[in-house]
Amino acid sequence: MTQATSTLAPACGIRSMTGQGRAAGTTDIGTITVELRTVNNRGFKCSVRTPDALSGSEALIESVVREHLHRGSINLSINLEHQQGQTPVQINDTVLAGYIRQCKAAMQQSGVDADANVSLDVAALLNLPGVQTGARPKGDDAEKVFQQARLVVVAALENLIEMREQEGAHMAETLLGDCETIRGHVRAIETLAPQAAESYRVRLEGKVQRVLAEYDAEVNPVDLLREVQVYADKADVSEEITRLDSHLKLFQAVLRGESPDGDKETGRDEPVGRKLDFIIQEMFRETNTIGSKSAHAEVSAIVVEIKCAIERMRELVQNLE
Template sequence: MTGFGAGAASSDGTSVAVEVRSVNNRFLKIQTRLPDGFSEIEPKIEAVVRDRLNRGAVTVSVRVETAGRASRLTLAADVLDGYRADAEAYAVKAGLAAPTDLSAYLRLPGVVREEAAAPGDPAADAKLALHATKDALNALNDFRAREGEAMAEELRSQIATLRNHLGAVEERAPGLAEEFRSKLHGRVSALLAQAGAEVSPADLTREVIVYADKADVTEEIVRLRTHLDAFEAALAGDDGVDSPGRTLDFLTQEINREINTVGSKANDADLAGAVVGMKGAVEKLREILQNLE
């Protein structure tokens, strides 16, 4: 699930700000961006993240500001030498005297660099960073919880759509055999009338029975309803699973499997329309579940 959270902690003039961003990912992938001197706490930060999150590509950015610790300016000699060489080469080409005043060079980009102040107490700063990380993760989870509720509502809407289409299938399916019998009787009777013969009721009944057996979707309807009930239970947390994402993924696959079977069995325009509607709802379920933990 996507999300953002920020946290901060300060003590004795040192302030640590942490931002945690999460984007969709099937597994948990953690990337940390730490200032110099904080590499030792990277495993601890990752442990805190793993304790709070299960899925997502997560980026943790830590920024430290310390009052009273002056930053240090350094001269990038290589950059300065490059500027001077270019200036002297141009001066020779233009027939001018090479510039000798270094103050002009010092104002050029990259010549003077500012180095971050070194941490005063690494242990204390690390403690602040972990505290701020936990606060940021709490804010991230609050963000994801709000987003998750919105997604859950959309999932319930798609399940309701599936139930409506399934009800249409259940209502339509029993009449398929009788319609097939009537159409078959009409076609065969018309053909046999040309030869002066009549269709045998026994033969007609046998064909209708074969068709009815092939087109029977009663089991698929029952299984679909069972899967939809299980989906709603997992979504509501009634199945005891804290992170239902994988369960819902599996149930969506099973729902799609049964819908495909109904579509292949029932050779009927109305049922085909209902199947198309159910397939559309399943695709929307899949899109939403990519973002659900």
């Protein structure tokens, strides 16, 4: 079935949890380059790697990240390139030798000849924690350098957020289209559901007539009608349809940044991904109930289509902040 196209535009601010950002800037200790990479995570997880000149500021940098991002697994790397005439850099021979010994030990464990002519990435070794040392800023100088670095971190975060919002907008548009697809399926079930009781009545009458003919007996039509009514009550899915419609309306309202009544916009201070995930769980529950109640073949087929659409939505929502 072709997915319906939604005419309801998603609100700005919907973000994917996957993205990357980069920024560079000059500080008193040299040129700082900040690189950010994020992937989806149920909560917030941040890993910060800094040069020795900013060692000890990891917690402060993470707090800056928390001001801009709410969910996801974030890897932030800060590289420092000293300018000529600035803070001298020294190589800690002991630390470097320790890294090389670990590399050789790992090679031996892997069955690689440690004495073989294996090239090492010198740049990568020099960027390992503790290899390069230099005079660290102190006092007011340290605070000034951190504030300069903070500006670069924020610039990288802004680039990351722009990318995440672009991807989030595409995902939200797809989700809105899936909502319209499901709504169309629900309307079809509404049309078919009343036919289920009539179909059951016809099947029941056929079975009863065959049994009566075989045993030359009679049945009270009132009893037959009562049995059909009992089935109709059990197979009634009107309440489930009403609740599913309500969940769809709420889901779309959250994506558009509106109240469920659509009369006002809500803020974007909190991430919406987790809320949307909860709504999807409720949608799936109502759909399951509709499927278990109805014995109508066409309704069962439509329920499968709805479940497929909900599963697509679940996969997308799990990557929304």
